[in-house]
Amino acid sequence: MPSEKILSEKQAIVKELTEKLQSSTGGVLVDYKGVDVATDTAMRRKMREAGVEYTVIKNTMLRFAANNAGMEGLDPHLNGPSALAVCANDPVAPAKVLYEFIGKAGNPMTVKVGFVDGKLISASEVEALSKLPAKEVLVQQVLGTMLAPVTGLANVLNANIRGLAVALQAIADQKSA
DSSP: OOOHHHHHHHHHHHHHHHHHHHHOSEEEEEEOTTOOHHHHHHHHHHHHHHTEEEEEOOHHHHHHHHHHHTOGGGGGGOOSSOEEEEESSOSSHHHHHHHHHHTSTTOOOEEEEEEETTEEEOHHHHHHHHTSOOHHHHHHHHHHHHHHHHHHHHHHHHHHHHHHHHHHHHHHHHHHO
């Protein structure tokens, strides 16, 4: 049986991991087996830049934390070496960064499962999520779509006023001549 000190340390880790899972908008669980140090270092750097926390975690600790956070469906995916990438403010960031490195030749890393706002998603859904454009691009596309009719109406009205001004100028030039 573990000592009280070790048990309290593990409970603190589980509590911290539970809070991290609950406060994250998105995350991905991967099997990192066989990843070389250079790829892992570059990936961790890219994740830090994107605001993603990437941690290699024991499956038993993650199992307890996931159950505490209400993600019971995570249990079947907790086998083999596991690493967790989570982001508090962007649900797409962990998937984007991971798939940027998974797509590189010779990288044996595989996605086990992901989650968005506490709901588990499959590996194929994580891949689809990684292909979404950035949030700013999506907002620009929506705003562009919303503004297109207004811009078109303004151009049509402007053309009518311009045509009227040209016709009045032509009449004024004709009368002055």
